[in-house]
Amino acid sequence: VAAAAANILSIHADGGVVRFAVPALAGLVFTDGGQLQVTDAAGVVQTFALADVDSLTLADAAATPVTVTYAGAAATVVNPLADVGVAVTVDGADVTVTGTNGLAGVVFALSGASSDGLFKAYADADFDLILNGLTLTNADGPAINIQADETIGVTLADGTTSTLTDGVTYAAAPNDEDQKACFFSEGQLVFGGEGTLIIHGQGDDQHGLGSDDYVAVNSGTIQVLSAVKDGIHTNEGYYQLGGDVSVASGSDGVDAGDGPVEISSGALSLALTAQDKDAVKCDGILLISGGTVDLDVSGDQSKGLNAVEVHLAGGDVTIVTSGDAVLEASGSGFDPSYCTAIKADALVLLDGAAVDIVTTGLAGRGVSCDGDVTVLSGSLQVTSSGNGAAYTNELGQADAYHGPCIKADLTTTLTGGSITLTHTGSAGKGLSGDGDLLVNGSGLLLQVAVSGASVTYGFSDAAEAKAVSMDGAVSILDGTLILDATDDALKSKTSIVVDGGVIEVTDCEEGLEAPFLTINGGEIHVHAADDALNATMGSDIEGDDGSELVINGGYVALDAPSGDAIDSNGTLTIAGGTVLVHGASSQPEVGIDVNGTFRTDGGFIVVAQINSNMVETPSSLSGQRAVLLRSSTTFNAGTLFHLEDTAGNELVTFRPNQRYSSVLISAPGLASGTSYRVYTSGTHSGTLEDGLYTGGAYTPGTLRTTFASSGTVQTVQF
Template sequence: MNIHKQTGKILMPILVSGLLLGACGQVAESQASASTSSSSETTAATASSATDASGDTTTSTYGTYEEEDLETTYDEAEAVTINLSDDGTEASDGVTVDGSTVTITQAGTYVINGSLSDGQLQVSVGAEDKVHIILNGVTINNNDGAAINITEGEKVITTLASGTENTLTDGSSYTLATDETEPDATFYSKADLVINGDGKLVIEGNYSNGIRSKDDLILVSGEYDITAVNNGIKAKDNLSILDGTYTVTTSEGDGLQADNEDEADLGNVYIDGGSFTINAGRDGVQAISNLMVQNAEMTITTADGASSTSVDTAESYKGLKSTGAIEIASGTINIDSADDAIHANATISVLGGTINAASGDDGMHADTNLSISGGTVDIQQSYEGLESSIIDIAGGEINVVASDDGLNAGGGSDTETTTGTFGADSFGGQMGGGMEADESKELNISGGTLIVDSEGDGLDSNGIITMTDGLVIVNGTTSGGNGSLDYGSSFDLSGGTLVATGTSDMAQNASTASQTSVGITYDTTQEAGTLVSLVDADGNTVFSFSPTKTYSHVVISTADLATGDYTLVSGGTNDGTESNGYYTDGSVSGGTELATLSITDTITNLTSTGETATATGMMGGGGPQF
């Protein structure tokens, strides 16, 4: 199933349980058929399962896998056996031999054995013919061309026979016809190509690509060890991966790629499972249209990772990259990238799974909309953590470490900007006094847990911030010119728990609120780890937090906070339950009582001595700063 490119404010929270059901029954039926077929070959692949946004397990897939794609069995009586040999491969019905080139010319099933030290296995059948190849411990090297070259056919299904290792190698230069640039891969196909089975395929792509299909490429199962100069695994139309184990290393290209930019519904990468270790000279996984991931275990490194120093800024070194949309439903994804860890020119939607990312630029960047509704997201290193025109946080456990803004609802393409290694928001992380607000930019928080450690702005929107629920903790900048909260138009706060610490010179509170929010400005910088507590008139500790950095301003908003008098306590200890420095219960003891704070409205700004705060610093776009 193809997901068309989308623009504007778009969420995709139900794709796993809704849009993808079309392939579900097909995979399950194929599994049953393949596993009961009589055969001398290996077991069929297992249908994938996914966890949807509600936590229920489904058996839907992003890619489409036909029954024949999962079939690894064959009828020995009808199969043709080809024994490759440098001493001369024998021709037979459907097989021609021209020197060291062995060509399959008819539809059917072929079992391939043996080796060629400098030759080629070619498939050239009718445009509507299908071929099933079983690689049964094959070694093919071609010094000046593709090891396997599929020149014509409707579909070629390649099965990696159980217990075998198959090796394909090419040379560093090809002998091609005049004005021709292809084939350009060790395993090359102009037809739809499917690879299944539980054997192993080793590919050395010394010329350009490892595996390439000019149509659809479907990888059902098997073990793959691919080294390539350019792209490791490349499809033109769609790349669909159901399962398997993949080790892919490239020096100048992407790990996985689909690149059809001529048709809107093609150029997609669908990953429904599998284990991936990708070390890419450029992007880890790139889709010219959409990139969808579930059930996969992925470890991706681009260039020398987030700390790369020798990269070409005209090139791309992103972990997951899509010109259209990216959706992540489940699985574990670890990314160490020189450029953005996850980047989409349209939307990013995280429904579940675990994402651990270290980036030399943005943790996640979407041009139009970035939404997180579930899962665990840990941005361990970034220039900006999460960036998009519209950011929606509805659920999940999110941790962001950023050298500039933690979350930036500023939007725009990286190519349009001037700061950061590969580009970041054009405002340098702040609105500034004269910058005009843009209410099309939104940061909306309606659930989840969000922990931000930033040296620029913590939560930054060039337009609007809204918060209705969830837990947000910001350990903001320790230097001037930024604030833990920064918005250009308004911050409407109506629920959840908000704690934001940082410097006071660019500090902002909410602009409108139906839940009490207090901003406290200290006359001296407080040391990191110094407990901030509010105690009510009855002696109950209603708030207690230990910032991880020095601070001179705190914004506090919880459902437990109301208008009235509170004692501000600095230091001491809390005997309650703590997570990320925030205490959800317990009592404070041993601290210093600084002042009585009289909270008189839903938005109150006071000094640490209990006086009404006066505005300082630059006004940011219309929101009050204190």
């Protein structure tokens, strides 16, 4: 709403009152000859004798609204500003107003009803509209058409409902004027008041609400119930600071042109059914810092939020998508185009908002960015159930497409907030990226559960369901990750480095997998059907493939009932930390499987496993002693294994999760020339965690053997 200003000058003289629009005046002069001369912008001078002038007063144009009352095929206009540059013409119920003289703040109050009328405005200054229970239909054009590149305040009168409807086919406009929407303006539209505006957009090539500048909603209720094209269309932005806006359209919901889109309060809800369209879009920054945004996207390959950058700084955002991905012809095959809840070209930034996404369509995506995805704070929940599928890619090769909960082409950075990703569709991914992943936040919680089947393509290739899958490097410095996957829990095609944080893998086929896997700190728990830790180049080479698995510190507890808990197709070096391994209960799987060199240079290591010809011992060049204790007896799961020196000093008491017949131990306390006793069974009064007892005391069970430590690597049979 335009600000009030004293912009009408009234000269009260003996002959009556003469009024002038102040912006149209060039000068006001009191002459020595006792005259008052008023000069307008065109140089026309009116002269008043001061003796005849009683007073001069200033008034605000907004204080005397121009009223337009529609009644069927007619309209009644009361225009108190005709003498200061506001002209009104009426043809039946077609009302055209023209504001000249730069008179700002003029108010046009519209009420009544007509099924064959319109309101059209030309102006050279800002003005205001009051919609006071107006019902207006124009059978061959916009109901309201503002041909003024100015700021128009639109007040929805409290407690009233106004309804606008346009025609299906528009008549040609004079002078090639734009008429792009049922309610259209060349200038900015700023909505206020506590009333309701309903728009029925029927124009076959028009939007519901349109501006060639921007639309701002401060308050009130706006319902675009239909539009053949966009529900709300602007060239330079959409701002919502309050109010309740709902949109249903045949094309985009809100298209803000070059942008931005800024939503700081109020409620915005959209239902998008069209294919390959966007619920809310702009070619700039889309910022949600407050309020409520609720989107329902059912069109194939359509998007919920779509912008160059999407910033989610506050408020509640709920997006439900049910549209499918569509294969578009490209090259020698096809390129999938996905239905996506949040899509950005350069950046998706979550820093304070609460975001809830549900996707159900074929290969539907939650968050997808051609650039970076960054989460600093707030909450993100993505629940996906859409299956993946096989196809022929643009190179003519057999391939598979699928819908990850989060996908970034460049860098994914997680430093705070709560992220919950659930995917039950085939070949689904929780977090996927072509670039690097950085996890570093003490308050960060990332929970990922994927349970879908694989998608087979080609002769024998398969796309598997993975919790976290990155092409680039993964760096974990802090935070909590809870992962559950049908296939890999955490995979990188480049490297994984864990310096801190907590990683809890509750179930998976492969736990942590990369060509170069380094653990320097943190706490890692993995329960895996196959390999808990796996260093591999991904080739089928039987020997050392050049991959590296290094543990320098941290706490690592691994449980692999039917696989190799630690499997390196290259080298394995353990130089620090605590490593507890519950190995497989049957051959040929073992607790540690290394194709290259295996070194124990430090740390506290316990590996319980079944006897097998595949059981590994460290290299004799290792920097820390190790002993492999092998028994001809197989002990049941839960049977305690205890090692102490002959003075009764406990080195380790371990409770394996699976049956076992050999235990590999390497620890700083394993001294050369010292005699040790091996017990099984018995009880322990200490604290049990991950199979290892600490504190308390051991009550002996069965003494199995006594041996003297010798050499760097020793094997003891009993």
